[in-house]
Amino acid sequence: MAIDRSAVGRELPGPTLLITRSRLRNFAAATGQTDPVYTDLDAAKQAGHRDLPVPPTFLFGVDLECPEPLTFLADLGVDLRTVLHGEQRFDYREMAYAGDELSTNGRITAIYDKKGGMLEFIVKDTQVTNQHGALVAEMRSVTVVQNRTPEMTT
């Protein structure tokens, strides 16, 4: 299956997520984070933070806070069972904290293939902004589509 290259440039408006302390504590628990700065408000404030900090990779999930977050892949005709996360990058501009409302705005910036079309790559660039309109981070995500049987992959 060849993905329609005309999708490059497509805008992907994202959701808005109110960051709660409980969600951040759940994330800390799921990732084994024991540094109290990420779970205990007093520890966070003692470390100079105004609330529990949003940890570095949590921002990736902000973009997923809508009923059908992977629609953009389905819209490209991609079977979600064939995709792998190829690359992820963050460029941080400002810290975010519990209580902030973060919004994302994405765009498909490249689609290319390797191995004679066996593997296709979808590059999505996403901006994360806070409730004041300030840029919190820029994210780049590369999704790999495997146009072959999954059991042959690593």
Add this chain to the structure above:
Amino acid sequence: MTAPVLEIGAELPPLVIDPISRTTLALFAGASGDHNPIHIDLDVARSAGLDDVFAHGMLSMAYLARLLTGWVSQERIRTFGVRFTAITPVHGRPTCTGTVASIDEVDGERLATLALRVTLADGTTTLLGDATVALD
């Protein structure tokens, strides 16, 4: 937290993670917002021809982030990127490592570039990455 004294080639204290359980994958799906069933639903994994579910790549990246924030306070992290080079199976035991690859001055700020890696107990490299952190 003050910036650590360091030199090129210095190693960050490694972060060894307990074997990844199915419970961890379920909790991470909910907490991260990544509900892709390939990581939590054995039926879906089998329908895709896999023997089992496998861990979210972003779970391993979150572990790498713990390596970074255990070393410098988070507001010093300027960039952080990885390539996912192999999947992490259930019960995989990741170890996160990092070394100082270079130290440069950019726009009046001293930045360390770190080379990052996650490996499993059998030696498989699952993530290769880099980060830049401010030292001053």
